[in-house]
Amino acid sequence: MMIPLKVEKRLAPSRTAGFLVPFISLLLALVFGGVILLVAGANPLTTYKAMFLGAFGSKYSLSETMVKAIPLMLCGLGVSIAFRMLFWNIGAEGQLAVGGIAAAGVALFWADGLPEALLLPTMFVASFVAGALWGLVPALLKAFIRVNEIITTLMMNYIAILWVEYLFYGPWKDPAGYGFPGTAQFPEAAWLPRLPGTRVHLGLTFGIVAAVFIWLVMGRTKWGYEIRVIGENPRAASYAGISLMRNIILVMILSGGLAGLAGMAEVSGISHRLQKGLTVGYGYTAIIVAWLGKLNPWGVLLVAILLAGLLVGGDQIQITMQLPAAVALILQGAILFFMLGGELFTRYRLRLEWMPAEQALSPPPIGGRGSEP
Amino acid sequence: MNPCNDARYRLTLAEGYLDRAEQFYADASWHDCVRDAQAAVENAGKTIVACFTPVEKTHEPAEQVRVLLDEGTIPDPVCEMVVEALPALEALGWREHIQATYGDEATFTPPWELFNETQAEGALTAARRAVVAAGEVYRTLFEPLVQMVGITKRFPGVLANDHIDFEVKAGEVHALLGENGAGKTTLMSILSGLYRADRGEIYIRGQRVNLRSPRDAIELGIGMVHQHFMLVEPHTVAENIVLGLKTPRFFLDTAGAERRITELSEQYGLQVDPRARIWQLSVGEQQRVEILKMLYRGADILILDEPTAVLTPQEVEDLFATLRRMAAEGQAVIFISHKLDEVMAISDRVTVLRHGKVVATVNATETSKGELARMMVGREVLFQVEKKPVKPGKVILRVEGLRALNDKGLLALKDISFTIREGEILGIAGVAGNGQRELAEVITGLRKATAGRIYISQPPNHPTTQPPNHPTAQSPNHLTTQPPSYRDMTNCSPRELIRQRVSHVPEDRLGMGLVPNLAVSDNLILKSYRDPPLAKGPFLDRFSIRNFVARLIEAFSIATPTQETPVRLLSGGNLQRTILAREISIGPRLMVAVHPTRGLDIGATESVRNLLLEQKENGAAILLISEDLEELLALSDRIAVMYEGEIMGIVPAEGADIEEIGLMMAGTESQ
Structure with a gap:
């Protein structure tokens, strides 16, 4: 039997589908997660409720959500601008790590030599530059000898992550830390100011300013225009005299720099030292954030908060419902999965088609006997 | 009765x-x-x-x-x-x-x-x-072999086929004639199962059929040879022909396939070596492979979409002989074209489409070129463009001993030398693939020359670019006062060449000339967004851009709903007008135009040709690469013929001997 369904390419992406798909995908992901929760012996509805309240239900939980959203925003914005140009920067995690190292280095070793007021700005610049340099390596390799950036950015993550560990286990370990891995606490002048009564710190404004900046760059500047042209048609870009090399390098400086800032925000805003827990996968989740945010800066901000909520909610059900926090990760994966799968429907449509019944040849008229014309 | x-x-x-x-x-x-x-x-x-x-x-x-x-x-x-x-x-x-x-x-x-x-x-x-x-x-x-009744197909904003009735009998060559955008290819894509009609019925041999895919169509004996060949380059002819067949489950019976292919090619006069690899074949041979592919699958209704665009005159004759033989054996051949001469030469019947509707179906013997042209465009057509005499000025472009490699790393340009003066059009004739594309790319900075020099004259007064917002170039009178100075532009970046006001109308409109998903406005500023007034420092001046774009849309009659419409939604003629508007907007001193009218309908072709002539009158030097000899003769002042990366000879267009040009295209040196 023929399946009476046909997938047809839409001539133009559907706006309705573009609007509906995220919602339906989210719903399907929740249903899918619900099945898993049922198997795990939990009531999906109460679990989801607990997750939601755990993420957005109180001042404390909201603040925690925002805390997690900050690195996701910064990395997500960084990743998204590289993706806009079809440069697949998978290395936000590593760029974040070296940003953290740079900020910690400044806070630990230059604090005495710098005026207090200059300490945070120096850390800011140092982390941006470190992330940018880390991103620059794959960019240069790609621009000049066409090395696949997916591999290089990914590999450089491991270098950065292990370097962080080496530092706080080894040379930068706090001598007064009773042997616990981690550097000494930064002087207070190296702490990012927090919103009173919460852990939400100044990094949030970095994220928002970065989003505005990217939005302005993409929409209003020559550079943003070049990035859009390259992203849509690299051949047309070369034809128009737009340098791919130059743009790959510039974009990766910005992309890596933003991820580097996320590293500074983490060490200087939250942990106040370099320790385990700096690289917990924000850089990878940022890829999801960028993609679900459709590479749009405002979309990235929004999705960063939602995914942060998911993570915080996941932590909450671990406490309140004795469920593994991995539920949140499963949901995160499921949402991405359904969302990307659902993308299909913005470009294609399903059409029900019933085979038209074979038409019988019309019965011939039968006259009287004989065959005269 | x-x-x-x-x-x-x-x-x-x-x-x-x-x-x-x-x-x-x-x-x-x-x-x-x-x-x-x-x-x-x-x-x-x-x-x-x-x-x-x-x-x-x-x-x-x-x-x-x-x-x-x-x-x-x-x-x-x-x-x-x-x-x-x-x-x-x-x-x-x-x-x-x-x-x-x-x-x-x-x-x-x-x-x-x-x-x-x-x-x-x-x-x-x-x-x-x-x-x-x-x-x-x-x-x-x-009974017609093919009968399409009331076929309607709507694309966003376009009614591509509007209740079309079309039938083809066994044993005839039936031409489907119409301007681009008339709906020919859409109609045939419906018949070959690529698209589905919104409304209408298709009967094959009197049976109503429901074509859901090209596979359904080929099972009913309908095979289409597209404009762009769908062949796997590193594979052999035989492998390409059996590719996608259901029968060889696992092991390929290559020998058997080769035998059958040889039989078929002898039967229809389609000479091709089944063991040759596709990349070794000329375009004409590749087309034969495509036809063989369809015959091998048992197609007896063969659709050819503008098959002659890529062929030499000799190859066209061979193709026509094959088509006649197929028709004589009771097969039906549908021949999509907008070239009247060919339609008159090959077809038994002609169906003319205009704006998605059938104008008429006529017997080729009972009509004339003029009548067909009238039906096709709905008005009398001028086959001549008005070429005003322009006295060529100083040399703008001088190319000396140019060599370059093609994508495969083979020498595609072998010591090319020529000059073009201001107000002059140099036409480059030749069969596709003889180095024309590489020549255009080297001159516009998209491909590196391995030897030789490219000199471009410097404007005496303004060494830098002129403001980009002038839809037309300056009059040549300003430029002829001082003796020209030349600058070596060999292997300069496209950007520097744009600064020298070298414009380029590329062959691949959507692949290179435009950014399909970006707005019409974004595409129109592609060459001039860097400089004032469109840019203010690092920022784009949205107000100036809006005016600039509006002026170009107006001046070049680009039919677009808004400035923000993605350019890919425009029709072929409007795409080309968009490119030309942009390229002319930089006030070109040298213009490289590659197949500027290919695939365009008569109306759009006329307007493109007139735009080129206008630039020439304004003193631009134009390098015109085209496969259309008629076009070259009509527009150029001189014609250079390229064959295998060499210029076989340069002849004045006026009074040029077509036969001589044809011989040079086939590799004979000019006397």
């Missing part, structure tokens, strides 16, 4: 009688069965007769059929069927049998009771064979 209608009437009768005879047989009314079977046979015979000549009452149909056969009136494809049907037609001489037994009176009221089951069965068998044969003969002769 129209033979077709008469034959159809008799066939209907014959089928009706046969049906009833079957029923009587089932009811065991042997006499009634024999009576109706006889009537069926008689009408079947008359059907065959009626197909060729009026039926005469005085003769037995079988007798008349025999006469027709002896006279040789019955044409080849159906002759065999008729011969086979003859015994069935004659086996039923019941009338004589009865007459002989019971006398004349009994003919009309015979004692039917006499017949038994065996006789009824015999009569029925004969009747069946006769009716089937008559049906086949009738259908082969009169």
Whole structure:
């Protein structure tokens, strides 16, 4: 039997589908997660409720959500601008790590030599530059000898992550830390100011300013225009005299720099030292954030908060419902999965088609006997 | 009476009688069965007769059929069927049998009771064979192989096909003529299963069909050869031909396939080596492979989408010979084209489309080029563009001993040298793939030269770019006061060349010339967004851009709903106008135009040609690369012919000998 369904390419992406798909995908992901929760012996509805309240239900939980959203925003914005140009920067995690190292280095070793007021700005610049340099390596390799950036950015993550560990286990370990891995606490002048009564710190404004900046760059500047042209048609870009090399390098400086800032925000805003827990996968989740945010800066901000909520909610059900926090990760994966799968429907449509019944040849008229014309 | 209608009437009768005879047989009314079977046979015979000549009452149909056969009136494809049907037609001489037994009176009221089951069965068998044969003969002769009824297809914003009725008979070459955007390719894509019609019905050999994919179409014998070949370059001809077939499950019977391919290529005169690899073949040979691919799959309805665009005149002749041979064997060939000469040369019938509707279907012998052109564009067409005499000024571009490699790393340009003066158009003729593309790319900075020099004259007064917001260039008078100074621009970046006001109308409009997903406005500023007034420092000046774009849209009549519409939604002519508007907006001193009118309809072609001439009058030097000799002759001042990366000769366009150019295109040195 023929399946009476046909997938047809839409001539133009559907706006309705573009609007509906995220919602339906989210719903399907929740249903899918619900099945898993049922198997795990939990009531999906109460679990989801607990997750939601755990993420957005109180001042404390909201603040925690925002805390997690900050690195996701910064990395997500960084990743998204590289993706806009079809440069697949998978290395936000590593760029974040070296940003953290740079900020910690400044806070630990230059604090005495710098005026207090200059300490945070120096850390800011140092982390941006470190992330940018880390991103620059794959960019240069790609621009000049066409090395696949997916591999290089990914590999450089491991270098950065292990370097962080080496530092706080080894040379930068706090001598007064009773042997616990981690550097000494930064002087207070190296702490990012927090919103009173919460852990939400100044990094949030970095994220928002970065989003505005990217939005302005993409929409209003020559550079943003070049990035859009390259992203849509690299051949047309070369034809128009737009340098791919130059743009790959510039974009990766910005992309890596933003991820580097996320590293500074983490060490200087939250942990106040370099320790385990700096690289917990924000850089990878940022890829999801960028993609679900459709590479749009405002979309990235929004999705960063939602995914942060998911993570915080996941932590909450671990406490309140004795469920593994991995539920949140499963949901995160499921949402991405359904969302990307659902993308299909913005470009294609399903059409029900019933085979038209074979038409019988019309019965011939039968006259009287004989065959005269 | 129209033979077709008469034959159809008799066939209907014959089928009706046969049906009833079957029923009587089932009811065991042997006499009634024999009576109706006889009537069926008689009408079947008359059907065959009626197909060729009026039926005469005085003769037995079988007798008349025999006469027709002896006279040789019955044409080849159906002759065999008729011969086979003859015994069935004659086996039923019941009338004589009865007459002989019971006398004349009994003919009309015979004692039917006499017949038994065996006789009824015999009569029925004969009747069946006769009716089937008559049906086949009738259908082969009169019923179209392909019948498309009321085909409607809507794309966003465009009604590509509007209730189109179209039919093709076996044994004809049927041209589908129309401007670009008239809906030809859409219609044929529907027939070949690529698109689905929104409305309408398709009948193949009289059967209603539902084409859901190209595979469905090929199973019904419909094969389409697209403009862009779909071949796997590193594979052999044979491998490409069997690719995608269901039969070789795992192991390829290459030897068997090669044998069959050789047979087919001999049968149709499609010379190609089945073991050659695709990349080694010329474009013409690749096209033969595509045709063979369809024949190998048993296609007897062959659709060719603008097949001659890529061929040399000689190859066109070969192709036409093949098509004629196919038609002679009873296959149907549908030939999509907008070239009137070809349509007149090859087709039996022509269906003209305009704006998604059928204008008319006419016999090629009963029409003229002029009439077709009128139907196609809806008005009288000028085949000549107005070329004002322009006195060429100083040399703008000087190319010396240029060499460059193609994408495969082979030498594509071998010591090319020429000059172009201001106000001059140098046409480059040649069959595609002889280095024209590489030449354009090297001059516009997109490909590196491995040897040789490119010099571009410097404007005496303004060493930098002129403001980009002038839709037309400065008059040449300003430029001729000082002796020119030249700058070596060999292997400069595209950006530096743009700064030198070298504009480039590339061959691949959507792939290189435009950014399909970006707005019309974004595409129009692609060459001038860097400089004031469109840019203010690092920012784009949105107000200036809006004005700039509006002016270009107006000046070049680009039909777009808004400035923000993605450019890919525009039609072919508007895409090219968008590119030209942009390229002219930089005020070009040198313009490299590659196939600027390829695929455009007559109206758009005219406007593009006039734009080029206008630039020439304004003092631009133009390098025009085209496959259309007529276009080159009409526009150029001189024509250089390229063959295998060399310039075979440069001749003045005026009074050029087409034959000489043709010879040079085929590799003969100019005398």
